[in-house]
Amino acid sequence: MRQSMTVRRKKKKRCQWCAEGIEFIDYKSISRLQRFMDNKGKILPRRQTGNCARHQRQLAVAIKRARIMGLLPFVTY
Numbered sequence: 001m002r003q004s005m006t007v008r009r010k011k012k013k014r015c016q017w018c019a020e021g022i023e024f025i026d027y028k029s030i031s032r033l034q035r036f037m038d039n040k041g042k043i044l045p046r047r048q049t050g051n052c053a054r055h056q057r058q059l060a061v062a063i064k065r066a067r068i069m070g071l072l073p074f075v076t077y
């Protein structure tokens with residue numbers, strides 16, 4: 001029996017920050033940060049965003065900083 005292969009592959013994503021040559025993520029670039037959050041305000045996991053470890057880490061810091069500054073919402077349940 002051959003199972004039909006379900007293609008779970010989305011667009012092949014690479015780290016967008018690396019692609020754009022961004023060394024340090026600015027917490028003030030909210031529109032950018034929001035692309036890496038879901039509608040609840042949670043930071044998306046790396047497998048979904050395609051970020052590299054370095055930038056994912058920076059992103060998390062940037063988002064946290066933006067939250068404290070009141071630029072981004074905290075996680076809402």
Ligand SMILES: [Zn+2]
Pocket residue numbers: 015016017018019051052053054055
């Ligand atoms: Zn990167």
